[in-house]
Amino acid sequence: MIITSLNNEHIKEINKLKEKKYRDITNTFLIEGEHLIKEALLEGLVKELIAVDKLDFNYDGNITYVTSNVMKKLSSMESPPKIMAVVYKKEERETGNKVLILEDIQDPGNLGTIIRSSLAFGVDTLVLSPKTVDLYNPKVIRATKGMIFHLNIIVRDLEPFIESLKKEKYQIFGTKVDGGRDIRKVTIPSKYAIIMGNEGQGMSEKLSKLCDENIYIKISNQVESLNVAVASSIILYEVYNNESNQNR
Amino acid sequence: MIITSLNNEHIKEINKLKEKKYRDITNTFLIEGEHLIKEALLEGLVKELIAVDKLDFNYDGNITYVTSNVMKKLSSMESPPKIMAVVYKKEERETGNKVLILEDIQDPGNLGTIIRSSLAFGVDTLVLSPKTVDLYNPKVIRATKGMIFHLNIIVRDLEPFIESLKKEKYQIFGTKVDGGRDIRKVTIPSKYAIIMGNEGQGMSEKLSKLCDENIYIKISNQVESLNVAVASSIILYEVYNNESNQNR
Numbered sequence: 001m002i003i004t005s006l007n008n009e010h011i012k013e014i015n016k017l018k019e020k021k022y023r024d025i026t027n028t029f030l031i032e033g034e035h036l037i038k039e040a041l042l043e044g045l046v047k048e049l050i051a052v053d054k055l056d057f058n059y060d061g062n063i064t065y066v067t068s069n070v071m072k073k074l075s076s077m078e079s080p081p082k083i084m085a086v087v088y089k090k091e092e093r094e095t096g097n098k099v100l101i102l103e104d105i106q107d108p109g110n111l112g113t114i115i116r117s118s119l120a121f122g123v124d125t126l127v128l129s130p131k132t133v134d135l136y137n138p139k140v141i142r143a144t145k146g147m148i149f150h151l152n153i154i155v156r157d158l159e160p161f162i163e164s165l166k167k168e169k170y171q172i173f174g175t176k177v178d179g180g181r182d183i184r185k186v187t188i189p190s191k192y193a194i195i196m197g198n199e200g201q202g203m204s205e206k207l208s209k210l211c212d213e214n215i216y217i218k219i220s221n222q223v224e225s226l227n228v229a230v231a232s233s234i235i236l237y238e239v240y241n242n243e244s245n246q247n248r
Numbered sequence: 249m250i251i252t253s254l255n256n257e258h259i260k261e262i263n264k265l266k267e268k269k270y271r272d273i274t275n276t277f278l279i280e281g282e283h284l285i286k287e288a289l290l291e292g293l294v295k296e297l298i299a300v301d302k303l304d305f306n307y308d309g310n311i312t313y314v315t316s317n318v319m320k321k322l323s324s325m326e327s328p329p330k331i332m333a334v335v336y337k338k339e340e341r342e343t344g345n346k347v348l349i350l351e352d353i354q355d356p357g358n359l360g361t362i363i364r365s366s367l368a369f370g371v372d373t374l375v376l377s378p379k380t381v382d383l384y385n386p387k388v389i390r391a392t393k394g395m396i397f398h399l400n401i402i403v404r405d406l407e408p409f410i411e412s413l414k415k416e417k418y419q420i421f422g423t424k425v426d427g428g429r430d431i432r433k434v435t436i437p438s439k440y441a442i443i444m445g446n447e448g449q450g451m452s453e454k455l456s457k458l459c460d461e462n463i464y465i466k467i468s469n470q471v472e473s474l475n476v477a478v479a480s481s482i483i484l485y486e487v488y489n490n491e492s493n494q495n496r
Contacts, residue, residue, distance in 0.1 A: 109357050113475045113477075113478060116471065116474065116475055116478075117474060117475070117478055119468060119470055119471050120467035120468050120470075120471040120474055121467065121468065122468055143475070145472070145473075147470075147471060150470060184489060217485070218488075218489070219368035219369065220367060220368050220369065220370055222367055222368075222395075222398060223364065223367050223368040223395060224393070225393075226364065226365060226368055226481070227361045227364055227365070227391070227477070227481075229361075229475070229477070229478060230361060230364075230365055230477060230478055230481040233474070233475075233478040233481065233482060234481060234482055234485050237465070237482050240466075241432060241466070
């Protein structure tokens with residue numbers, strides 16, 4: 001059966017997942033396009049597929065077939081995909097030893113890009129402040145290129161969370177545009193957390209006080225700062241290479 | 249005098265700058281918000297300001313005062329700014345020794361971020377293929393954080409341009425997701441050009457053939473590739489630090 005009506009009850013339920021409220025209640029969210037779906041399938045997170053055409057890959061779960069018109073209603077994109085999915089949010093795992101903390105990042109593209117780089121450079125756990133842009137925003141998900149399904153990502157009140165890490169002997173690194181030590185000259189221990197601040201304001205004073213050390217990236221004095229996703233990625237890249245050198 | 253009418257001829261002329269065609273004919277483009285305007289003023293590129301309120305900084309050029317309603321028409325943003333400007337495109341300078349080449353980058357945020365990082369890490373000249381997203385797209389300009397006014401950026405057909413660089417003894421580095429040499433192990437000479445490929449396809453075969461060497465960034469095998477603005481920035485960061493070490 002192909003659902004043709006925009007007023008179909010099942011379609012209306014799925015469409016509600018565009019709102020954060022319903023994503024939180026159901027613990028599920030929507031993804032669009034085959035690439036993301038294949039990444040979600042790898043982790044067993046697909047609840048249901050919504051497709052316009054017959055699948056050209058193996059899948060033995062629930063499928064709802066719909067018309068292009070229905071797909072257009074469900075999609076967040078100007079050119080709707082041929083396939084979407086309702087997927088479960090990944091369950092939280094225990095916090096690993098390599099932690100990246102984001103304080104109030106606002107741009108969905110930045111968050112998605114940081115998720116992609118975090119996995120590329122061996123971060124175990126990504127921690128988001130409650131005011132960070134919603135992780136399940138379609139633009140965030142697209143920018144992760146599917147890496148959202150493979151990384152342990154948690155939302156926490158940052159002050160008490162960092163306090164608890166300190167008790168467990170994590171070394172806490174803050175980031176500042178100037179001040180602190182050049183990232184190339186810092187030795188990162190095996191248990192660490194790195195804090196990246198908001199796009200406009202940088203890291204807050206209250207978190208700054210909790211840091212053992214501040215680090216920065218040397219740039220030309222013509223430029224005030226780097227994009228936060230770029231700065232995060234360069235720091236993670238340095239730490240990752242630092243570790244590989246030590247392990248040799 | 250405050251212009252209140254959306255049909256005012258001068259406002260209609262300015263509004264045309266939303267289209268690439270008119271930006272090309274007049275050699276000017278629109279920018280929004282005080283931060284960008286201050287960066288443009290530093291380079292003497294402001295042709296005319298458009299403001300809702302009296303200025304709180306020194307400026308003795310042309311100003312057109314408008315109502316919020318007119319500003320809303322001219323702005324590309326959901327919350328229109330209090331001030332906009334018509335600015336001249338920067339004149340091309342001679343190609344420097346440190347060149348970054350972008351092949352068909354499509355995402356405005358990526359291009360803007362690469363411009364910001366290029367200036368942060370000492371690139372002299374940024375070269376865009378004709379199919380790259382338009383440099384004067386408002387989203388590109390915003391993502392540059394005003395750095396668009398300080399960098400030499402040119403548009404060229406890449407094959408003949410790279411051929412000409414080779415004749416002038418530039419070393420040409422291609423970038424590939426795998427294959428080539430780890431960027432940390434490459435010594436970059438004083439005259440170089442680095443090519444970054446398109447978001448989806450990477451660097452094309454035809455440009456690949458022109459490269460003296462391919463470089464890559466080591467990442468976890470869980471991840472296929474980095475975001476192109478991140479990859480560009482990490483490579484430029486390495487080259488920049490490489491050079492500072494050599495100069496010590």
